[in-house]
Amino acid sequence: MNVGVVVFPGSNCDHDCDYAATLAGANTRFIWHKEGSVGNVDAIILPGGFSYGDYLRCGAIAKNSPVMADVIRFASEGRPVIGICNGFQILLESGLLPGALMCNNTLRFLCRNTSLRVETTRTPFTRKYRQSQVINVPVAHHDGSYYADEHTLQYLDAHDMVVFRYQDNPNGSLGDIAGICNEKGNVLGMMPHPERVVSPELGGTDGAPLFESLLEYVVSL
Ligand SMILES: NC(=O)CC[C@H](N)C(=O)O
Numbered sequence: 001m002n003v004g005v006v007v008f009p010g011s012n013c014d015h016d017c018d019y020a021a022t023l024a025g026a027n028t029r030f031i032w033h034k035e036g037s038v039g040n041v042d043a044i045i046l047p048g049g050f051s052y053g054d055y056l057r058c059g060a061i062a063k064n065s066p067v068m069a070d071v072i073r074f075a076s077e078g079r080p081v082i083g084i085c086n087g088f089q090i091l092l093e094s095g096l097l098p099g100a101l102m103c104n105n106t107l108r109f110l111c112r113n114t115s116l117r118v119e120t121t122r123t124p125f126t127r128k129y130r131q132s133q134v135i136n137v138p139v140a141h142h143d144g145s146y147y148a149d150e151h152t153l154q155y156l157d158a159h160d161m162v163v164f165r166y167q168d169n170p171n172g173s174l175g176d177i178a179g180i181c182n183e184k185g186n187v188l189g190m191m192p193h194p195e196r197v198v199s200p201e202l203g204g205t206d207g208a209p210l211f212e213s214l215l216e217y218v219v220s221l
Pocket residue numbers: 047048049050051054058084085086087140141142143144
């Protein structure tokens with residue numbers, strides 16, 4: 001499996017994502033945001049960080065990076081794309097996922113562990129978890145409070161698009177939403193950082209099945 005990790009100016013979790021995907025057994029390569037194509041990859045990761053210094057709104061400038069047109073093309077073909085934290089913000093700004101991420105209700109940057117419930121195992125990223133499994137994954141963000149209008153929240157529920165919910169909502173996200181996918185399930189955005197908990201040395205392993213799921217999914221195609 002070839003995984004591309006997109007690097008924007010200000011990304012700071014790109015190497016962690018590269019490490020996590022490599023540990024799961026993937027071949028990885030970094031894709032600079034100015035590239036016009038994602039190249040020959042089976043899956044794409046948009047990593048966390050502070051793309052363009054979070055100016056304007058988190059992810060609002062990165063969505064205009066040259067590579068994003070090809071990321072959108074790749075996603076529309078039903079191929080797997082995951083955005084983590086700032087990557088989730090970029091997916092929302094790009095219109096690949098619905099809703100918005102607003103300032104945490106604490107009005108502070110939050111860096112702590114959270115407890116998540118796996119709401120669906122139908123995605124390429126969650127098939128190795130158990131339905132309703134509770135996992136511990138850290139968050140590190142300022143703008144992580146998920147917001148969508150009532151109609152969109154109902155749509156997410158009706159189409160099995162909520163992938164992770166906080167057990168201990170740290171930021172005021174509506175519906176305790178920590179991660180969502182598109183209707184097909186091939187595009188996932190989540191605020192917590194699974195790449196930070198992929199080996200005991202990092203303090204946990206609950207993120208590892210996400211990358212292993214992706215490998216299993218791609219190999220099964
Ligand atoms: N770790 C991250 O990706 C942070 C995302 C964004 N810069 C925020 O603070 O909300």
